[in-house]
Amino acid sequence: MRGRVFDLQRCCVNDGPGLRTTVFLAGCPLRCAWCHNPEAFAGDTARWVEAEEVLDEVLADRDFFEATGGGLTVSGGEPLLQPAFVKEVLTRARAEGLHTCVQTSGAVPRDALLAIVGLADLVQFDLKHPDALTHERLTGRRNDDVLANAAFVAAHAKQVEFRVPVVPGFTDDGLEGTAAFVRGLGAHALHLLPYQRTYLDKYRRLGLGARCATVEPAAPSRLASLASRVEAAGVHAVLVC
Numbered sequence: 001m002r003g004r005v006f007d008l009q010r011c012c013v014n015d016g017p018g019l020r021t022t023v024f025l026a027g028c029p030l031r032c033a034w035c036h037n038p039e040a041f042a043g044d045t046a047r048w049v050e051a052e053e054v055l056d057e058v059l060a061d062r063d064f065f066e067a068t069g070g071g072l073t074v075s076g077g078e079p080l081l082q083p084a085f086v087k088e089v090l091t092r093a094r095a096e097g098l099h100t101c102v103q104t105s106g107a108v109p110r111d112a113l114l115a116i117v118g119l120a121d122l123v124q125f126d127l128k129h130p131d132a133l134t135h136e137r138l139t140g141r142r143n144d145d146v147l148a149n150a151a152f153v154a155a156h157a158k159q160v161e162f163r164v165p166v167v168p169g170f171t172d173d174g175l176e177g178t179a180a181f182v183r184g185l186g187a188h189a190l191h192l193l194p195y196q197r198t199y200l201d202k203y204r205r206l207g208l209g210a211r212c213a214t215v216e217p218a219a220p221s222r223l224a225s226l227a228s229r230v231e232a233a234g235v236h237a238v239l240v241c
C-alpha cells in the first residue's frame with residue numbers, strides 16, 4: 001500500500017502527547033489563507049511511499065515514544081484524502097504498540113473518517129471558523145460537512161482535540177462561536193494555535209503569494225484576552241505554543 005507523502009518530521013512536540021514522528025500526506029480540499037503547508041498542494045515535493053517504509057522510519061524513535069508517551073501522528077495537507085493508506089499505516093503502528101494520532105480539517109467524506117476513527121487513539125480536529133460564508137471566504141469551501149463530521153468524531157473517536165488557528169483579522173472573530181459549538185458537542189477544551197510567520201519562506205521557495213503575508217502574530221496580551229473569551233463561552237482554552 002503506497003501513499004503520497006511530502007514530509008516526515010521526527011521529535012515533534014505539538015502533534016499529540018509526548019515526542020512524535022509526524023508524517024505529512026499530500027493533497028488538501030481546502031486553501032486556507034494562512035496555510036503553513038502549501039507544499040501539500042503546490043509544487044512537486046511529494047513522493048510515493050510504502051506504508052511499511054513509513055513504519056520503518058517511525059519505529060527508529062520507539063525509545064523516545066516509550067520515554068515520553070509519544071507516538072505516530074498522520075498529518076497533511078488533509079491525510080484523509082488517502083484513507084486506505086492512513087488505515088494501513090495506523091494498523092501497522094497499532095500492531096507495534098504505538099500511540100496513534102490523526103490530524104484532519106474534517107473536510108472529507110464520512111467514509112474516510114469511518115475508516116480510521118477506531119484506529120486513532122487521538123483525533124486532532126481543526127475548525128477554522130463557525131460561519132459558513134466566512135469559512136468559504138477563508139478556505140474556499142463552506143463548513144457544513146466539517147461541522148457534521150466534527151459531531152461524528154466527537155461521538156465516535158476514542159479521544160478528540162478540537163483546535164482552531166488564531167489568525168488576527170481572519171479567524172479571531174469566530175473563536176467564541178467555535179467554543180460554543182464544541183461545547184455543544186460535549187468537548188471541555190478548545191486548543192488555540194497562534195499564527196506564526198515562519199512558514200512564509202515556503203511560499204517564497206514555491207513562488208507563491210501568501211494571503212497572510214502582512215499579518216502579524218497576536219501579542220501575548222491579545223492571546224490572553226482571546227483565551228478569556230473562549231473560557232467565557234464555556235470551554236477551557238489551551239494555548240499551543
Ligand code: SF4
Nearest residue numbers: 028030032035077105
Ligand atoms: S486544511 Fe490545513 S493543509 Fe489544508 S489548506 Fe488548510 S491549513 Fe493548509
